[in-house]
Amino acid sequence: MSGPALLELDSISKHYGNIIALTGVTTLVNAGEVTCVLGDNGAGKSTFIKIIAGAHQQSGGVMKVEGEQVLFDSPRDALGKGIATVYQDLAVVPLMSVWRNFFLGQEPTKGWGPFRRVDREKASQIAKDEMAKMGIDIRDTEQAVGTLSGGERQSVAIARAAYFGAKVLILDEPTSALGVRQSGVVLRYIIEARNRGLGVIFITHNPNHAYPVGDRFLILNRGRSMGNFAKEDITRDELIMMMSGGAELEALTKELEAASGGDESIARVAEEFADELEERTETPD
Amino acid sequence: MTAQTDTNTGQGETAEPDERLSYRGPIHRLLTRPEIGALIGTAGIWVFFWAVSDVFGTVAGTNNVLDVASVLGIMAIAVAMLMVGGEFDLSSGAMIGASGMLVVLLAKEAGEFGGAGFPLFVGIPITFAFAMGIGWANGSLVEKTALPSFIVTLGTFFVLKGAKLGFAKLFTDKVIVEGLDAAPDFEFWDNIFGAEWTRNNQIWDSFLGGRDLVYAVLLLLGGAAIVIGLMEQTFKRRDGLEPSGLTLALIGASGATAGIIALAATDGVGANWLWSIVLGIAIIVALIGFGRWRYEPAVRAEKSTTVQPTVMARNVGLGLGAIVLGVGAGLALDSESQTEVGFLLTVQGLRAVLFVGLAVTGLVLLILAARHAKQSPIVQAGITALAAVLLIVLAFIVQSEASSRKFRAEFFAWLLVAGLALLSVAILRLLFTERRHIDQSADRLGRRASIIGMALVGLGVVVRLLFTTSGEVVPGIVTYRISVFYFVTFAGVATWVLLRTQFGSWTFAVGGNKSAARQVGVPAARTKTILFMVVSGAAWLGGMLTAFRLNSVQANVGDGQEFLFIIAAVVGGTLLTGGYGSTVGAAIGALIMAMSFQGIPFSGWNSDWRFLFLGVILLLSVLVNNWVRKKAEGSS
Numbered sequence: 057m058s059g060p061a062l063l064e065l066d067s068i069s070k071h072y073g074n075i076i077a078l079t080g081v082t083t084l085v086n087a088g089e090v091t092c093v094l095g096d097n098g099a100g101k102s103t104f105i106k107i108i109a110g111a112h113q114q115s116g117g118v119m120k121v122e123g124e125q126v127l128f129d130s131p132r133d134a135l136g137k138g139i140a141t142v143y144q145d146l147a148v149v150p151l152m153s154v155w156r157n158f159f160l161g162q163e164p165t166k167g168w169g170p171f172r173r174v175d176r177e178k179a180s181q182i183a184k185d186e187m188a189k190m191g192i193d194i195r196d197t198e199q200a201v202g203t204l205s206g207g208e209r210q211s212v213a214i215a216r217a218a219y220f221g222a223k224v225l226i227l228d229e230p231t232s233a234l235g236v237r238q239s240g241v242v243l244r245y246i247i248e249a250r251n252r253g254l255g256v257i258f259i260t261h262n263p264n265h266a267y268p269v270g271d272r273f274l275i276l277n278r279g280r281s282m283g284n285f286a287k288e289d290i291t292r293d294e295l296i297m298m299m300s301g302g303a304e305l306e307a308l309t310k311e312l313e314a315a316s317g318g319d320e321s322i323a324r325v326a327e328e329f330a331d332e333l334e335e336r337t338e339t340p341d
Numbered sequence: 342m343t344a345q346t347d348t349n350t351g352q353g354e355t356a357e358p359d360e361r362l363s364y365r366g367p368i369h370r371l372l373t374r375p376e377i378g379a380l381i382g383t384a385g386i387w388v389f390f391w392a393v394s395d396v397f398g399t400v401a402g403t404n405n406v407l408d409v410a411s412v413l414g415i416m417a418i419a420v421a422m423l424m425v426g427g428e429f430d431l432s433s434g435a436m437i438g439a440s441g442m443l444v445v446l447l448a449k450e451a452g453e454f455g456g457a458g459f460p461l462f463v464g465i466p467i468t469f470a471f472a473m474g475i476g477w478a479n480g481s482l483v484e485k486t487a488l489p490s491f492i493v494t495l496g497t498f499f500v501l502k503g504a505k506l507g508f509a510k511l512f513t514d515k516v517i518v519e520g521l522d523a524a525p526d527f528e529f530w531d532n533i534f535g536a537e538w539t540r541n542n543q544i545w546d547s548f549l550g551g552r553d554l555v556y557a558v559l560l561l562l563g564g565a566a567i568v569i570g571l572m573e574q575t576f577k578r579r580d581g582l583e584p585s586g587l588t589l590a591l592i593g594a595s596g597a598t599a600g601i602i603a604l605a606a607t608d609g610v611g612a613n614w615l616w617s618i619v620l621g622i623a624i625i626v627a628l629i630g631f632g633r634w635r636y637e638p639a640v641r642a643e644k645s646t647t648v649q650p651t652v653m654a655r656n657v658g659l660g661l662g663a664i665v666l667g668v669g670a671g672l673a674l675d676s677e678s679q680t681e682v683g684f685l686l687t688v689q690g691l692r693a694v695l696f697v698g699l700a701v702t703g704l705v706l707l708i709l710a711a712r713h714a715k716q717s718p719i720v721q722a723g724i725t726a727l728a729a730v731l732l733i734v735l736a737f738i739v740q741s742e743a744s745s746r747k748f749r750a751e752f753f754a755w756l757l758v759a760g761l762a763l764l765s766v767a768i769l770r771l772l773f774t775e776r777r778h779i780d781q782s783a784d785r786l787g788r789r790a791s792i793i794g795m796a797l798v799g800l801g802v803v804v805r806l807l808f809t810t811s812g813e814v815v816p817g818i819v820t821y822r823i824s825v826f827y828f829v830t831f832a833g834v835a836t837w838v839l840l841r842t843q844f845g846s847w848t849f850a851v852g853g854n855k856s857a858a859r860q861v862g863v864p865a866a867r868t869k870t871i872l873f874m875v876v877s878g879a880a881w882l883g884g885m886l887t888a889f890r891l892n893s894v895q896a897n898v899g900d901g902q903e904f905l906f907i908i909a910a911v912v913g914g915t916l917l918t919g920g921y922g923s924t925v926g927a928a929i930g931a932l933i934m935a936m937s938f939q940g941i942p943f944s945g946w947n948s949d950w951r952f953l954f955l956g957v958i959l960l961l962s963v964l965v966n967n968w969v970r971k972k973a974e975g976s977s
Contacts, residue, residue: 076790131860143860149849149853151920152846152850152853156846156850160847160850160857160861161850161858161861162859162861162862172843173837173842173843174842174843174845176841178451182912193777196779308656323814
């Protein structure tokens with residue numbers, strides 16, 4: 057993959073008044089690669105995606121789309137550059153059929169003047185084909201999206217974004233509300249999207265979901281970048297450690313021990329926690 | 342026993358899971374439509390009032406119902422669209438009166454008491470602009486402030502209500518404004534908003550063989566198209582056509598035609614009998630032939646599956662028992678007695694209630710039993726055929742026992758048709774394989790045939806309602822108002838917009854999940870504002886229709902009716918939470934309300950009862966809607 061990366065971020069920072077939400081974040085997204093953005097709650101993940109999606113503007117740093125420096129005014133702006141965002145709970149209208157959801161806002165029409173109407177058959181066929189490309193066989197595109205499983209719902213949104221020419225796909229916590237199996241389904245679609253040549257930004261707080269699909273990992277903690285690694289430079293356990301912040305875990309262990317007082321059960325939890333911490337810190341080296 | 346059957350069905354489903362999931366038959370799909378509760382309700386209420394009242398169901402009675410339904414329906418359709426879009430408009434009722442009043446005030450001669458003296462060519466567009474303005478204001482306010490539309494439009498409601506009273510008093514010193522017909526160009530506009538159609542003057546005797554022939558032909562063609570549509574959607578097409586089937590179908594069809602011609606030509610009872618049987622058999626032969634021609638015959642790999650004999654047998658037993666009891670009650674109780682037995686019910690009435698109630702219960706139980714026998718097609722067909730035969734027997738009991746001509750002739754005929762239909766279903770399902778997968782060309786053909794069929798039947802009814810023959814005796818003069826035309830047209834246009842256009846898609850989307858809609862580029866605020874304007878535009882039309890009907894408008898016209906519109910929409914299957922609903926349903930909901938408003942006085946009851954009736958209907962329809970939808974979605 058020669059030439060400039062699909063999306064390149066250099067020392068991006070964001071201030072809300074005197075609050076520093078994000079500082080010095082650098083990463084890149086290549087076509088046909090998955091960049092995972094990991095971090096615990098409040099790590100700055102949502103600020104980060106809002107900047108890329110065009111909902112906010114960065115306060116500092118440079119963002120380049122295919123080598124061209126950009127500053128987005130609105131989500132529409134970002135969409136125009138081929139950056140599409142799939143929000144976890146805002147993705148679809150549950151009571152509407154699959155094909156209506158797929159083409160919502162951009163319905164293909166036929167006829168003229170007052171008789172202009174949605175070309176149902178075409179829309180239905182395209183939706184079916186596109187979903188099939190994602191590996192989902194939608195038997196009846198008239199089916200309400202609400203009757204699909206959580207993972208399939210996300211995939212409708214993913215397939216839609218891909219169909220409408222997205223080059224970079226931002227997935228905001230697509231697996232967080234899903235069970236194990238459904239998460240697996242979504243991860244498969246992420247890989248499908250990647251194989252079709254999209255650059256995927258996968259935001260999650262679950263390193264176990266990120267590691268298998270990711271090609272590159274950006275770890276955020278308290279608004280700071282904890283590192284930006286290619287897959288070969290990092291192991292799963294390092295990832296987990298970095299993500300939660302080893303120092304913080306230790307502090308948490310102490311707190312738990314202190315809180316246990318006479319309570320045996322809490323003490324046991326604290327002990328287990330400490331053991332695990334030890335194990336984790338040992339293995340990487 | 343139950344557990345065993347459950348595992349049986351379970352295995353059947355795992356064997357071919359896709360096929361089971363993929364295709365839902367036409368009946369099943371109908372049941373998942375939002376309108377279904379209203380449709381069932383309409384049928385029930387219609388039959389109820391038709392049976393109880395003499396006027397209801399005649400042309401004059403239908404006209405009365407349509408008259409009440411029209412303005413209500415126009416509003417309910419618009420309100421349903423807005424509710425699908427996730428908002429309410431409580432000012433919709435007051436808006437009717439406001440636009441009606443405005444047009445009168447603008448047209449009234451400038452004199453001692455107010456009036457602007459404008460010609461209607463000026464006044465009516467101003468009124469329309471006013472209505473659009475109110476709708477736009479409602480929509481923009483709701484969107485800009487993000488306040489619930491309930492509150493915002495409640496405000497508009499009071500503003501309009503106060504303005505109506507205030508200006509009426511100010512300009513005319515009365516709470517009514519009058520004198521629309523004094524406007525110079527009144528005639529022209531009266532043709533648009535106040536036109537009438539007097540049925541008694543529209544005699545259709547000779548053209549195309551007269552109204553009755555056209556009516557009958559339309560009904561038959563429509564019925565045939567519907568049947569073909571249903572069969573296309575139900576059965577599996579065979580590879581290549583079977584010509585012998587077509588021959589058989591044509592023989593059946595010509596037999597049926599001969600039967601109909603003979604029936605029409607002879608009025609002798611003996612011949613009637615003979616030809617009715619010929620007709621019935623011919624229709625079944627035609628159906629079987631048609632099926633042989635196009636569809637895959639059933640494969641009878643007689644599986645040794647267990648039917649649920651207990652439940653089935655119990656239902657069959659109970660069903661038969663209920664029917665026997667019903668017939669017994671019908672025979673035992675005196676049909677002439679007017680003695681009251683309590684609760685306003687005469688012996689005669691009690692007899693009717695017992696007979697109808699028990700017979701219907703019995704038939705329903707039999708059909709349920711047939712459903713339980715899903716595993717064995719032969720048993721299922723047997724039970725269905727038994728129900729069909731019982732229906733026909735009941736028809737003859739009704740014919741011989743009923744005292745009024747209505748029951749002896751019309752009801753008898755309908756029961757026979759229903760029995761014939763049920764019998765055909767039993768035979769066809771036994772003979773042909775049901776489709777278990779999507780077949781796009783068959784689905785399309787089936788859908789189109791059904792729609793064309795329904796349109797033809799509808800056209801037939803319209804022909805019959807609009808025209809009379811010199812032989813027909815209808816008491817009184819039946820005059821339709823043009824509001825009915827607007828009602829039907831608006832229902833059609835609104836349905837097309839909602840289901841077929843981009844705007845319709847956006848309406849569902851903003852009501853279902855506004856942020857998702859906005860996310861993918863739907864102009865949510867504009868969509869909602871337009872919906873508010875549609876409602877106020879409908880209210881403007883309602884105002885014009887009211888004003889031109891009476892030439893005067895009272896200050897309180899429409900106040901408080903906003904809830905009736907919402908009720909009609911909800912009865913029609915529109916969700917209060919938005920994102921789901923139907924304009925056809927709202928139109929049917931309006932019909933239901935009009936039927937109960939008119940049916941109660943027609944039946945000789947105090948019209949105060951209508952609100953009680955309305956409340957019960959509202960609750961029932963919501964329950965039925967909920968239940969049917971859950972059941973249909975759950976089992977699909």
